[in-house]
Amino acid sequence: MESLLNRYRSLTVLLAVLLAQLVLVAYQVRTGGDVRLLRVWAVSLTAPPGKAIEAARSAVAGWWSEYLWLVHARRENRLLREEVGRLKLENRFLRSELTAAERAQALAQFRARTPSQTIAVRVVAAASGLNVRVVFVDRGAEAGVRTGMAVINPAGLAGRVTAVYPSVSQVMLVTAEGFSAGVICGRSRVQGILRGLGRSECAVSHVHSDEDVKPGDWFYTSGEDRIFPRGLPVGEVKSAGGSGVFKEILLKPAALAGGLEELLIVTEPIHQGLPDERPVAGNAPLLPAPQPAGSSEAPALREPGTSMGTDADRVLERYRREAAPRGAVHLEGGSATQQEAAPAPPPAKPNPVRP
Amino acid sequence: MSESFDTASLFARRRPVRRKLRPWLTVAIPVAAILFQVYAPLLVGLLSYLELPLLVTIYLAMNRRSPVAGMMLGAAIGLFQDALSHWPIGILGMVKTLAGFAASSLGLRLDTDNPVVRFGLGFVFFGGHQILLWALRRALLNEPAALALGATLAAAVVNGALAAPLFGLLDKLRESS
Numbered sequence: 001m002e003s004l005l006n007r008y009r010s011l012t013v014l015l016a017v018l019l020a021q022l023v024l025v026a027y028q029v030r031t032g033g034d035v036r037l038l039r040v041w042a043v044s045l046t047a048p049p050g051k052a053i054e055a056a057r058s059a060v061a062g063w064w065s066e067y068l069w070l071v072h073a074r075r076e077n078r079l080l081r082e083e084v085g086r087l088k089l090e091n092r093f094l095r096s097e098l099t100a101a102e103r104a105q106a107l108a109q110f111r112a113r114t115p116s117q118t119i120a121v122r123v124v125a126a127a128s129g130l131n132v133r134v135v136f137v138d139r140g141a142e143a144g145v146r147t148g149m150a151v152i153n154p155a156g157l158a159g160r161v162t163a164v165y166p167s168v169s170q171v172m173l174v175t176a177e178g179f180s181a182g183v184i185c186g187r188s189r190v191q192g193i194l195r196g197l198g199r200s201e202c203a204v205s206h207v208h209s210d211e212d213v214k215p216g217d218w219f220y221t222s223g224e225d226r227i228f229p230r231g232l233p234v235g236e237v238k239s240a241g242g243s244g245v246f247k248e249i250l251l252k253p254a255a256l257a258g259g260l261e262e263l264l265i266v267t268e269p270i271h272q273g274l275p276d277e278r279p280v281a282g283n284a285p286l287l288p289a290p291q292p293a294g295s296s297e298a299p300a301l302r303e304p305g306t307s308m309g310t311d312a313d314r315v316l317e318r319y320r321r322e323a324a325p326r327g328a329v330h331l332e333g334g335s336a337t338q339q340e341a342a343p344a345p346p347p348a349k350p351n352p353v354r355p
Numbered sequence: 356m357s358e359s360f361d362t363a364s365l366f367a368r369r370r371p372v373r374r375k376l377r378p379w380l381t382v383a384i385p386v387a388a389i390l391f392q393v394y395a396p397l398l399v400g401l402l403s404y405l406e407l408p409l410l411v412t413i414y415l416a417m418n419r420r421s422p423v424a425g426m427m428l429g430a431a432i433g434l435f436q437d438a439l440s441h442w443p444i445g446i447l448g449m450v451k452t453l454a455g456f457a458a459s460s461l462g463l464r465l466d467t468d469n470p471v472v473r474f475g476l477g478f479v480f481f482g483g484h485q486i487l488l489w490a491l492r493r494a495l496l497n498e499p500a501a502l503a504l505g506a507t508l509a510a511a512v513v514n515g516a517l518a519a520p521l522f523g524l525l526d527k528l529r530e531s532s
Contacts, residue, residue, distance in 0.1 A: 009423070010422035010423055010426075010456070010460075013422075013423045013426065014422070014423075014426050014452065014453075014456045017426055017427070017430050017452050018449055018452055018453070021430065021433075021434070021445035021448045021449045021452065022445065022449065024443070024444055024445040024448075025443045025444070025445035025446055025449075025495055026495070028443035028444065028445070029443050029495060029496060031497075037495070
């Protein structure tokens with residue numbers, strides 16, 4: 001080395017002198033970030049070797065830990081698999097709970113919006129038998145449920161209470177054979193009778209063939225049966241045809257489209273108006289705001305003092321006078337109509353919705 | 356054909372009479388050149404095209420005929436110039452160091468008394484000096500310096516033309532050994 005330096009002495013000295021001056025310049029010059037050029041060079045010189053050393057070290061360490069040092073790896077793998085399985089189950093359960101909570105929230109919102117008094121119930125069982133469209137809910141007589149009460153959910157009419165036990169109730173769904181309710185077409189105001197067929201669709205009977213009902217029309221409860229309050233969405237017409245005196249109308253019940261888990265039993269029904277247009281919220285149309293009784297959509301009550309011809313009319317008049325301060329008149333059979341002067345629907349009972 | 360244009364004579368290793376420059380002149384001449392470089396352009400702007408410190412460096416380095424001594428001399432002159440300039444100290448130092456090293460190395464192989472050689476040395480060294488300076492300014496100082504080729508060539512011709520009489524003048528200051 002020494003002989004080499006002696007041999008190229010001039011060149012060595014030249015390089016040394018140049019290097020010294022280069023360092024001198026680098027010490028004085030500052031970069032845009034106010035860092036001395038000398039420092040930038042020093043870092044630039046030392047960083048790549050440092051990176052290379054670290055990369056080599058991590059590669060060797062990874063090779064060692066991933067390929068050689070595999071003590072207890074199999075056991076850890078098994079434990080981790082078990083943990084993943086447990087977490088998957090937990091995740092599924094939490095998702096289910098979240099969905100239930102969302103449904104409960106929707107139900108609570110619907111309860112707050114609807115003028116009728118309702119009880120939130122949960123489907124706990126289905127009646128045995130093929131195509132038997134009957135379910136059991138977790139509230140019974142102890143909760144004030146009575147036979148004949150309407151059962152709804154935010155999407156519309158779901159069924160009717162057919163039997164009441166102390167802690168559970170039996171509900172006949174709208175699709176069950178034997179179910180019937182008065183319905184009215186939202187567009188043409190044609191009235192008919194909803195009948196369960198024992199399958200996924202329902203039929204609307206007693207609609208003359210010359211009436212204006214088309215697929216896509218929505219039917220609502222008419223309130224004429226004095227069981228179900230007027231204005232609840234029932235379903236969308238799938239087909240309307242037939243060559244006889246009456247139309248053969250099939251509709252798809254809106255309330256059963258998303259399955260049944262949570263329902264509302266209408267304990268104190270109040271009529272609502274029909275919407276001018278069909279619901280646009282898919283299978284879960286929103287109920288319309290209550291309309292004045294004097295409108296053409298809601299059946300107008302006769303003024304007090306109007307002559308009543310039958311005993312039933314006199315009872316109706318008495319009930320109406322008693323319920324007048326609440327803004328609604330309760331009728332025998334569970335039917336009621338909102339008063340024209342009623343400013344707002346009665347507040348919902350503070351019953352929390354049970355998920 | 357005169358002797359000065361004899362190509363063979365340009366590379367002849369003559370054995371001239373060794374005449375040394377007085378030591379104080381070795382210091383005084385570069386200082387005077389630098390002072391000229393600093394003050395003269397204030398009076399006459401065209402004089403800024405002259406690079407007297409470079410020419411002095413070339414002359415002294417060739418006179419020394421030792422690469423190490425030449426580069427040291429160039430470094431000293433360059434650093435002195437840097438001290439009087441706005442650039443970081445070392446920029447002109449590096450350029451002059453290389454110039455001194457190259458000049459002293461060439462001085463061993465060329466007939467440096469030949470006026471043509473002196474013109475060529477002044478021309479080439481000035482061009483190299485400017486190119487190196489431009490490169491260092493761009494690389495180290497990140498200055499957007501532009502190399503004006505036309506002006507550089509013209510200045511190189513002027514400096515080459517000045518080199519021959521200047522070196523002749525400096526020859527007269529040497530004393531016989």
